[in-house]
Structures are given as structure tokens and as C-alpha cells.
Amino acid sequence: MRAHEAGALHADLGGSHGPSWLRTPGDVNALVPTLWPKTVKRDDRTGALTVAGVDINKIAEEHGTPAYIFDEADFRERCRRFKEAFGGADVYYAGKAFIAAAIVRILVEEGLFLDVCTGGELAVALKGGMPPERLGFHGNNKSTSELSRAVEAGVGRIIVDSFDEIGRLTRIARDTGKTPKVLIRVTVGVEAHTHEYIATAHEDQKFGFSLAGGAAEQAVERILAEGVLELCGLHSHIGSQIFDSSGFEVAARRILGLQAKIHEKHGVELPELDLGGGFGIAYTTQDNPAEPADLAGDLMRIVKQECAALHLSVPHLSVEPGRAIVGPAMFTLYQVGTVKDVDGIRTYVSVDGGMSDNIRTALYDAAYSATVAGRTSTEPPILARVVGKHCEAGDIVVKDEFLPADVRAGDLLAVPGTGAYCRSMASNYNHVPRPPVVAVADGASRVIVRRETEDDLLRLDVG
Ligand code: LLP
Secondary structure, eight states: OOGGGSSOSEETTTTEESOGGGSOOOOTTOOOGGGSOTTOEEOTTTOOEEETTEEHHHHHHHHOSSEEEEEHHHHHHHHHHHHHHTTTSEEEEETTTOOOHHHHHHHHHHTOEEEEOSHHHHHHHHHTTOOGGGEEEOOSSOOHHHHHHHHHHTOSEEEEOSHHHHHHHHHHHHHHTOOOEEEEEEEOSOEEETTEEEOSSTTSSSSSEESTTSHHHHHHHHHHHHOOSEEEEEEOOOEESBOSSHHHHHHHHHHHHHHHHHHHHHOOOOOEEEOOOOBOOOSSTTOOOOOHHHHHHHHHHHHHHHHHHHTOOOOEEEEOOSHHHHGGGEEEEEEEEEEEEETTTEEEEEESOOTTTOOHHHHHOOOOOOEEOSOOOOSOEEEEEEEOSSSSTTOEEEEEEEEETTOOTTOEEEEESOTTTTSTTOOOGGGOOOOOEEEEETTEEEEEEOOOOHHHHHTTOOO
């Protein structure tokens, strides 16, 4: 077995079945529509990619590389698709995937809600003008100051995650005379990753109140007994990169079972139910996630059926997609700096970014694809590995990809599917400034998050 065959064949958060090098080399110039934002095309005349009509070479000249390129029309369409698919349900965009004030403004215009999970994300949400009542505040360790700020701002739903937090929030409610609206995060015993859901080891995690262990029921009792928080409903989030509805089905059934128990015991029918996020996307041609409309149809049918069986009224639903809205709406644009053939093994193509702008390959063994963006090539495909400029051997952006044999220094290279959890998880490893986010729409580009500079980084040194 060669070294690169020994790695995990199944990358949970990578969302791919098996290593991409098993793929047969296709046309190196082709763009697979499921991987790219909707306005990205290859210009027949120049061979360069265009985004919303703007030539990628022009974008690189104007904004430099590396840069995250955001297709605004694509993002808006995904927001609308989720909203339509889930009918009357509230769609909370999960800000942890990627958040910036400009993104929040678009969410406001598109009528979405927003899930934040720290004081920092809350600050961006408010800066971007999200009405506070359309915010959900998550987190397993919200500080007293974060909770106070949320209550002060009038955040719509606080998703409580521990008895400590219930205690803190109860005190804040008493002190301020306000009545925060809360959901209880329930650990339902389903942990879904990619295609399978695993019903073991699920209780062993930091999030939520255990359903099986009885903590969720105790949390309900405590909140009802204190009488100062408004208990709106239950919440469940079962994982990430979920491709079908089977995991949600088990989760919904279990959580509605608790709902029925609460009704029986306390005479309370909780009016809301949040089924979380985790809807998967395609990172490579190997991935085939369900359409939001199909998942939504399944989820709503399951909830209705279960409620009918339990003699409950159907609660108002909400969901929290992050990746599925922003993931495919962005790609990363790099410039190739060096190309190295390691004899008989592979070709290393080094770009001007790396694990500081996309940690997912190193962290989750995630699979990505790449294409030469500024031109086409008639050369045959070669198997290449796209690596970054960091001082670390594991600094890999795309593990295996077929690139044209004439890939060379100076080429622009685009990696699709990097909208979610890349800029938001970016670091300054090796003191590399983080790339900008450039939004492109209707033939024009604008910076929505500026590039960091070395001066930005040096300003933090106070010694
Ligand atoms: N709601 C809750 C409560 C969550 O914890 C998450 C993600 C979401 C919604 C959104 O999940 P999405 O639809 O984006 O899959 N860093 C990892 C993902 C961590 C997800 C954490 N929670 C990655 O890069 O894949």
C-alpha cells in the first residue's frame, strides 16, 4: 500500500466516499455544476472562469490572491430555496459557517433568521442589522456577560444547554425583569455524519441535555418551576454533512416522544421544534446530497405523522442550515507558486495560501477539487496534490486532483465548495494574513471582508 492509500477512506466531514484519486481523470477544463456557484462559467473565448460575468483574471488583478470569491446571486438563491422548501418554518442561517456584516444584510433582505453561538457572532449579527428577535443564540458555555448582552439586545431564542446556564439566565431574568424565550437543546442519541447515522457513543458529548439519561426532562421541570423563562420548545442538532433524512427521522421521533411526555406530565404543549442544521453538500463529484426540497418534505411529513400518532398539535418548525447555504456559494482563488514533480510519486502544486485559509483538509481529511481558473489547457491530466505555503507537511488543500500537465507557476487555481467553515476557521498560522472575501454580482466585485495585512498582525504585539 502506498503512503497515500493508508489514510481514512471515509472522511466524515469531508463528505466523500473514498479518496478522490480513485476518480477517473475527466476533462480538466470542465466545471461540474454541483460543485460551483451558479454564475461561474468558463468563457468559450478566453478559457478563463467568469463569476457573474467578471473575468477571474481581472478579479485576481484587482483583489490579489488568495481570496475567497463569493457569488452573491448563488447565495441568495440558496437562501430562497431553503425558505421555500420549508414553507412556513423559520430558517436560521448558521453563522458559524461564515458570517460578516454584509452576509447578515443579505439574510435580512432574504427574510432568514440567524443562529449565532458566541458574543462575537452576536456582535456581527447586530452590526449587520439583523432584527434581534430573528436571532437564535447557541453555545454550551455562554458566559454571564454573553447571556446578559443577548437578553439586553432582545435575542429571539436562547437555546439553553446546561443547568448552569439555566441558573445564570434565571438570575438575569429576575434582575432585569425580562422574560427570555428559550429552547432546550436535547441530545437525542443520534449522531449523523455523512451518509450513516450512528446510535452509539452519542451521549458522550458536550452539547445538550441527554434525553435517555433524563436530564432533558429535568431541564424542562426546572424552567417551568422557576417560572421566569418562557419555554418555547425543544431543539435537536444531530450532526453535519447529512445526505438524507433517516437520521432526522429518528431524532424527530425521539424528541416528539419527549414532547408528548411533557404534555402528559405538565399539561404543556410546547409550541416550537427546532431540528437543527447539518444538510450536506457536494465537495467532489463523488457526493450526492439530497435537495433541500426533498429533505424538507421528508422532515415535515415525519413531524406531522408523529404528532398525529402522539395526539400532539404540530409545532412551529425551525431549521439551521449553514454549510448548505454558503458552502457552494464560494470558492477560493489561489495563485500557483511552485510545481514540483516528486519522481514516481506525484506532482506537488504549491499555492499562496493553505491550511490557514482551509484547515478542513488537514483537520477532517476533507476532500476538495480544483481547477486551473485563468485559462484552459489541451494537455493531458496528471494526478496532483495541491499544497499550501505553510511550514508543515500536512498543509494540504486538495489531496488528489487531476490537473493539466502544463500547470505552472503563475496559474490561478480555484477550489470550489469553500464557503463554509474555511474563512470562519481560518488562522494566522506562520503569521499569514487571512484572505479577503470578495463578493461578485451583476458584473461587479466588491470586498465584503478585507484582506488582513502584516500590520494588522503586528498591531497585536504589545511587548
Ligand atoms: N445548528 C447547530 C446547533 C450546530 O451546532 C451547527 C453546526 C449547525 C446548526 C450548522 O451545521 P451545518 O448546516 O453548517 O452543517 N467545522 C465543521 C462543522 C462544525 C459544525 C458545528 N455545528 C466542518 O468544517 O465541517
